[in-house]
Amino acid sequence: MKQKDKKRRVKHLERLKNIDLPDLDVLDDQREKAQYKTARTSSKRHQTFKRGMKLKTGRVMEVLSNYQCRIKLGDEEIKALIGGRIKQFLYNSTSLVTVGDYVEVDLATAPNYRIENVLPRNNSLSRYDSGNYQKEIVLAANIDQLVITSSWRMPVFKPGLIDRYMILAAIHNIKPLIVINKIDLCDDLAELEESIAYYRKIGCDIILTSPLTGAGMEELKHALKDKDSLFSGHSGTGKSTLINYLEPGLELRTAEVSDHNEKGKHTTTQAVMLPWSFGGHLIDTPGIKTITLNREHIDSIPKLFPGFDLYHPHCRFRDCKHIEEQDCAVLQAVESGEIDPQRYESYLWIMANI
Ligand SMILES: Nc1nc2c(ncn2[C@@H]2O[C@H](COP(=O)(O)OP(=O)(O)O)[C@@H](O)[C@H]2O)c(=O)[nH]1
Ligand SMILES: [Mg+2]
Ligand SMILES: [Zn+2]
Structure with missing residues (x-):
């Protein structure tokens, strides 16, 4: 270990001397990256640091205030506090534990339950705080x-x-389900079917x-x-x-994902x-x-636009944008009619307006 690194570790030790920390390797140079910390926490999820813990996996239904969560645990619902260990590993408190997380709860201290671990997420949706995009x-x-x-x-x-x-779903690794509603207003089903044939x-x-109906x-x-x-x-x-048809009487907040960036309109209420x-x-x-789709997604759209995944790997260039490149499999598929030209137009429009 370099002398410089040694010094750094000692500093950490001093700052954290009142905290029972099992593994100092966790505090390395990458500590500022919340994402990295998530990975570390996850990979250490099977280690238990306190004696006598009785862990059981539950699911977060709602995040309440003051580090409390409502959790489904088997057939029961309980409230649990986010444990100090998680707070150490994940300094970005708004991302500590979220709705839908699978968490390990310590039953040994019942009825004062504590969340000791967050299991790795299959996917997640985030937004950036208004006024503070970091x-x-x-x-x-x-x-x-x-949906x-x-x-x-x-x-x-x-x-x-x-x-x-569809692109958003693919970016976030979530399966899409298309619902075409108000088909009672359709008097030409053939026209409708033609409009959705590509999907x-x-x-x-x-x-x-x-x-x-x-x-x-x-x-x-x-x-x-x-x-x-x-939805x-x-x-x-x-x-x-x-x-409401599926579940009459459900108390909805507002289950909407909008493609538009309606600044200032969102509430701070949790999911x-x-x-x-x-x-x-x-x-x-x-x-x-x-x-919403934004510029940071621009490199993934040529790969993730609906239906392009079949062709993109066959383009000559790995970062092909399918616009004017040579030997572009997508352009060839548009020419041969395999890709609906209207969808290709849509692709161009999205790329130009993002
Ligand atoms: N004709 C027809 N109208 C519908 C149908 N589903 C919803 N609506 C109407 O469409 C409008 C908007 O519906 P709403 O559920 O508030 O849409 P939301 O904004 O997506 O939640 C309301 O006036 C509904 O009555 C349908 O299947 N057929
Ligand atoms: Mg609504
Ligand atoms: Zn291409």
């Missing part, structure tokens, strides 16, 4: 599917929006619904059953009506997991309005 707030984790709600009419079907939500072809799950509602329920879903889509497409009576959860997220 501060990441993780809204929810371990989301099974993003992309679009209406056929009123407002009129906009496949460009579906593309954007069917690339293998995306699509359900046509109308809570007004009941069409597709059983199929939708089946797709939501035993999964944790988040996205523009306002007026019928998300609340769909949810909450609401159980469906038929199994699974609705992730109700009032503060999620600022989740």
